[in-house]
Amino acid sequence: MNDEVSSEILEATYRALCEHGYAGLTMQRIADESSLSKGTLHYHFDTKEDLLDAFLDELIDRFESRLATETTDPRARLDAFLDATFAPPQDGGDFPVALMELKAQAPYHDAYRERFVEVDQRMRSEVARAVREGVEAGDFEDADAEEVARFVVTAINGSNVREVALDESPTETLGLIETYLDQQLGYSPEVVA
Amino acid sequence: MNDEVSSEILEATYRALCEHGYAGLTMQRIADESSLSKGTLHYHFDTKEDLLDAFLDELIDRFESRLATETTDPRARLDAFLDATFAPPQDGGDFPVALMELKAQAPYHDAYRERFVEVDQRMRSEVARAVREGVEAGDFEDADAEEVARFVVTAINGSNVREVALDESPTETLGLIETYLDQQLGYSPEVVA
Numbered sequence: 025m026n027d028e029v030s031s032e033i034l035e036a037t038y039r040a041l042c043e044h045g046y047a048g049l050t051m052q053r054i055a056d057e058s059s060l061s062k063g064t065l066h067y068h069f070d071t072k073e074d075l076l077d078a079f080l081d082e083l084i085d086r087f088e089s090r091l092a093t094e095t096t097d098p099r100a101r102l103d104a105f106l107d108a109t110f111a112p113p114q115d116g117g118d119f120p121v122a123l124m125e126l127k128a129q130a131p132y133h134d135a136y137r138e139r140f141v142e143v144d145q146r147m148r149s150e151v152a153r154a155v156r157e158g159v160e161a162g163d164f165e166d167a168d169a170e171e172v173a174r175f176v177v178t179a180i181n182g183s184n185v186r187e188v189a190l191d192e193s194p195t196e197t198l199g200l201i202e203t204y205l206d207q208q209l210g211y212s213p214e215v216v217a
Numbered sequence: 218m219n220d221e222v223s224s225e226i227l228e229a230t231y232r233a234l235c236e237h238g239y240a241g242l243t244m245q246r247i248a249d250e251s252s253l254s255k256g257t258l259h260y261h262f263d264t265k266e267d268l269l270d271a272f273l274d275e276l277i278d279r280f281e282s283r284l285a286t287e288t289t290d291p292r293a294r295l296d297a298f299l300d301a302t303f304a305p306p307q308d309g310g311d312f313p314v315a316l317m318e319l320k321a322q323a324p325y326h327d328a329y330r331e332r333f334v335e336v337d338q339r340m341r342s343e344v345a346r347a348v349r350e351g352v353e354a355g356d357f358e359d360a361d362a363e364e365v366a367r368f369v370v371t372a373i374n375g376s377n378v379r380e381v382a383l384d385e386s387p388t389e390t391l392g393l394i395e396t397y398l399d400q401q402l403g404y405s406p407e408v409v410a
Contacts, residue, residue, distance in 0.1 A: 045321075047240050124321040127382035128238075128314055140382045175372065175393045181382075182375030189320035189333045189374075200368045207400075 030078075032058050033065060037079045042118045046125035051075075073133055076126065080139035087143065091150060098158030099211060105150050109180055110198050124188050147180070148173040155209065164209035172208050176201055223271075225251050226258060230272045235311045239318035244268075266326055269319070273332035280336065284343060291351030292404060298343050302373055303391050317381050340373070341366040348402065357402035365401055369394055 036058035037049075044053055051072060055062040069075035090108035093101060130137040151173035158164035183197035205211045229251035230242075237246055244265060248255040262268035283301035286294060323330040344366035351357035376390035398404045 128317040178375035181378040182371035185374040
């Protein structure tokens with residue numbers, strides 16, 4: 025599968041998830057959001073689960089690329105992490121709802137669970153690394169990097185639920201995390217979108 | 218509807234949700250978990266949504282009753298709150314998964330959303346009140362009660378997701394919250410189940 029086809033399928037999956045949710049997602053509906061036929065989708069992906077596994081993998085890659093920053097400054101790395109995490113979705117669709125439905129499927133689909141575990145570890149290691157390096161450089165006060173990272177990522181997980189279940193803006197949690205980091209590390213983010 | 222019938226219907230709903238999830242929940246499956254007929258269920262509840270609204274209301278009542286404590290000591294109130302929140306579910310079923318599916322339905326069902334907003338406000342006010350009273354009594358260090366409450370409840374929301382999506386024990390988040398409260402308030406819980 026060339027990159028263009030792959031990209032088209034995954035964009036179509038995003039739109040179909042926003043439109044129909046996980047429960048209403050079918051290969052036909054994904055095909056309807058693309059210029060490809062259902063047969064072409066099945067040629068590349070045996071099952072809906074296989075396609076969603078590739079979709080989650082692509083989401084992780086995009087998250088990684090948003091994390092990429094030229095700076096090695098620990099504060100700027102934390103800023104970049106919060107920017108990447110709290111960036112508004114690429115459109116106004118119901119993607120947070122679909123993502124929560126997918127998480128609720130994790131107990132029944134090992135492939136999804138592995139992806140969610142992978143992104144969780146990636147997020148925690150990114151925060152922990154910035155905290156550790158900031159403490160070592162003397163930029164931050166002494167702190168338990170793993171614990172700070174776990175708390176920040178757990179709050180982000182909570183923010184996702186609150187957006188869907190309570191219609192609360194994620195900026196509420198972003199503010200809490202900034203205050204928490206400030207208290208833990210003597211850290212104040214300069215600019216957070 | 219007498220209390221016994223009400224209780225039987227809501228217990229059956231709990232079991233049917235654990236067994237089939239939200240997507241697989243039908244009036245027939247709830248009836249199958251009880252001694253009542255589907256017709257009797259429909260006599261009491263016009264729709265599945267009405268029944269689930271009553272079910273969420275009952276969950277809130279039970280949570281309230283677990284919160285009830287004779288003590289007015291702010292530390293003991295926070296202990297009671299954490300005990301009630303992190304108490305293991307009443308059986309080994311998949312209730313956390315069903316609850317997350319229900320939360321993902323909140324954007325489409327005002328009745329569910331109102332219940333989730335209600336329980337969120339109840340949780341935050343319980344924590345904020347204990348923090349405020351503890352600060353006023355000099356038991357705790359000075360702290361922003363609303364902010365502490367919001368952060369604790371957001372972490373609890375995150376814990377629910379992590380249990381379902383990552384198969385992580387909620388005791389991980391409980392430990393983070395205890396450390397956070399200790400740092401914020403000079404608070405150490407005495408006994409947490």
